[in-house]
Amino acid sequence: xxxxxxxxxxxxxxxxxxxxxxxxxxxxxxxxxxxxxxxxxxxxxxxxxxxxxxxxxxxxxxxxxxxxxxxxxxxxxxxxxxxxxxxxxxxxxxxxxxxxxxxxxxxxxxxxxxxxxxxxxxxxxxxxxxxxxxxxxxxxxxxxxxxxxxxxxxxxxxxxxxxxxxxxxxxxxxxxxxxxxxxxxxxxxxxxxxxxxxxxxxxxxxxxxxxxxxxxxxxxxxxxxxxxxxxxxxxxxxxxxxxxxxxxxxxxxxxxxxxxxxxxxxxxxxxxxxxxxxxxxxxxxxxxxxxxxxxxxxxxxxxxxxxxxxxxxxxxxxxxxxxxxxxxxxxxxxxxxxxxxxxxxxxxxxxxxxxxxxxxxxxxxxxxxxxxxxxxxxxxxxxxxxxxxxxxxxxxxxxxxxxxxxxxxxxxxxxxxxxxxxxxxxxxxxxxxxxxxxxxxxxxxxxxxxxxxxxxxxxxxxxxxxxxxxxxxxxxxxxxxxxxxxxxxxxxxxxxxxxxxxxxxxxxxxxxxxxxxxxxxxxxxxxx
Numbered sequence: 001x002x003x004x005x006x007x008x009x010x011x012x013x014x015x016x017x018x019x020x021x022x023x024x025x026x027x028x029x030x031x032x033x034x035x036x037x038x039x040x041x042x043x044x045x046x047x048x049x050x051x052x053x054x055x056x057x058x059x060x061x062x063x064x065x066x067x068x069x070x071x072x073x074x075x076x077x078x079x080x081x082x083x084x085x086x087x088x089x090x091x092x093x094x095x096x097x098x099x100x101x102x103x104x105x106x107x108x109x110x111x112x113x114x115x116x117x118x119x120x121x122x123x124x125x126x127x128x129x130x131x132x133x134x135x136x137x138x139x140x141x142x143x144x145x146x147x148x149x150x151x152x153x154x155x156x157x158x159x160x161x162x163x164x165x166x167x168x169x170x171x172x173x174x175x176x177x178x179x180x181x182x183x184x185x186x187x188x189x190x191x192x193x194x195x196x197x198x199x200x201x202x203x204x205x206x207x208x209x210x211x212x213x214x215x216x217x218x219x220x221x222x223x224x225x226x227x228x229x230x231x232x233x234x235x236x237x238x239x240x241x242x243x244x245x246x247x248x249x250x251x252x253x254x255x256x257x258x259x260x261x262x263x264x265x266x267x268x269x270x271x272x273x274x275x276x277x278x279x280x281x282x283x284x285x286x287x288x289x290x291x292x293x294x295x296x297x298x299x300x301x302x303x304x305x306x307x308x309x310x311x312x313x314x315x316x317x318x319x320x321x322x323x324x325x326x327x328x329x330x331x332x333x334x335x336x337x338x339x340x341x342x343x344x345x346x347x348x349x350x351x352x353x354x355x356x357x358x359x360x361x362x363x364x365x366x367x368x369x370x371x372x373x374x375x376x377x378x379x380x381x382x383x384x385x386x387x388x389x390x391x392x393x394x395x396x397x398x399x400x401x402x403x404x405x406x407x408x409x410x411x412x413x414x415x416x417x418x419x420x421x422x423x424x425x426x427x428x429x430x431x432x433x434x435x436x437x438x439x440x441x442x443x444x445x446x447x448x449x450x451x452x453x454x455x456x457x458x459x460x461x462x463x464x465x466x467x468x469x470x471x472x473x474x475x476x477x478x479x480x481x482x483x484x485x486x487x488x489x490x491x492x493x494x495x496x497x498x499x500x501x502x503x504x505x506x507x508x509x510x511x512x513x514x515x516x517x518x519x520x521x522x523x524x525x526x527x528x
Contacts, residue, residue: 298357
């Protein structure tokens with residue numbers, strides 16, 4: 001009795017031996033009640049030993065409380081299962097195993113142990129951040145704070161390693177299949193304490209990891225704010241656009257959280273685990289910040305429409321920078337663990353944020369130019385925007401949209417340029433007269449189709465086919481930067497001019513004043 005009740009004596013083998021004997025006595029008494037007629041004796045024994053038994057459980061409960069309030073070196077705060085392999089660690093495991101028969105005590109102990117382990121793990125995280133680990137030769141993680149991607153990745157890698165260690169330590173301490181998870185314990189506790197709930201292994205793990213998750217969120221926010229502020233002070237005040245480096249950095253950080261959310265989910269085997277939720281929340285926040293940065297650029301573009309003038313008609317620097325930024329983002333997304341069938345829809349918000357406002361802005365700028373200049377400008381801008389998309393299957397829909405846009409602009413440009421050339425050499429007026437001529441009126445009866453003046457016009461046209469820099473020179477065409485598109489448009493313009501000449505040639509054949517057949521003109525135009 002003194003061994004199990006006295007608080008002055010340690011919890012050692014003698015205590016557990018005495019406790020086992022007490023349980024054996026009570027077991028024998030229950031046996032007497034069920035198998036013999038010694039009802040009174042059995043009841044008396046159970047009554048006399050019940051107080052001793054409860055005192056024993058209370059003593060074990062108090063001992064665990066003392067361990068939780070003890071120094072950091074106590075077994076309850078050890079970081080690994082190997083470090084718990086000490087006399088005190090063995091006693092702790094044995095006590096917890098016995099306390100499972102008293103769910104209220106057991107529940108309190110698990111909460112206190114989880115609280116202590118939370119503090120211990122958070123302290124180790126702080127030390128890894130500020131001091132590193134001399135044993136493994138790792139430098140302080142905080143040294144990477146100026147590089148948010150490296151900083152966040154290093155913190156997440158440390159957590160991933162230490163989550164595994166914590167799982168092993170808790171598993172060694174109480175076992176994953178703890179009595180707190182058994183239906184019998186829950187029913188018994190529910191009847192004793194009403195609405196009180198039992199702490200499960202997973203709940204303990206969440207409590208243990210809560211501190212480091214909070215620190216992760218705080219440190220990430222500080223690093224990103226410092227990085228954004230540093231770039232804001234480092235750029236010239238005349239630069240109205242957010243640093244592309246900051247945008248890419250934010251996206252890399254968001255992807256790191258997405259990746260580790262999946263890793264933690266696999267590791268913890270629970271999507272609702274607290275650390276998984278933390279990473280998913282941080283991913284959502286940094287991803288939204290990333291999209292907001294694109295929107296901020298778009299807003300600045302909208303404010304500066306009137307001040308943009310692009311004399312060369314080439315894609316301006318802000319278009320090229322956006323395309324380069326998206327190319328980096330695409331290369332990051334390429335290795336993201338997203339199923340192929342979901343990639344197009346998943347990446348669409350990025351494309352919309354990056355390029356939709358940009359294209360709208362370019363169209364506004366083009367609207368203030370001459371029609372042909374605006375068409376060349378838009379083709380150059382969209383070609384630059386299309387370039388980073390070409391290597392990625394999941395941007396196929398956007399590529400098709402830009403291809404259709406380019407074809408529309410190209411068709412307008414072809415028609416306009418062909419019309420200008422025909423007008424310049426005088427064929428446009430002659431062709432219109434031919435089309436408008438009533439059927440009963442002879443060619444000589446139409447002033448524009450008089451053989452003398454018409455022959456002079458044809459000579460001018462023929463001469464232009466052999467003259468560099470003549471009427472058929474197309475300086476605007478040379479300002480289309482995409483070589484393939486430029487070649488395609490050149491061929492379409494030549495085809496349209498040749499077709500118009502063929503119509504005129506056939507319509508005035510009876511006059512006998514043409515000196516080149518449509519095929520000859522077509523061949524000459526192909527060489528222009």
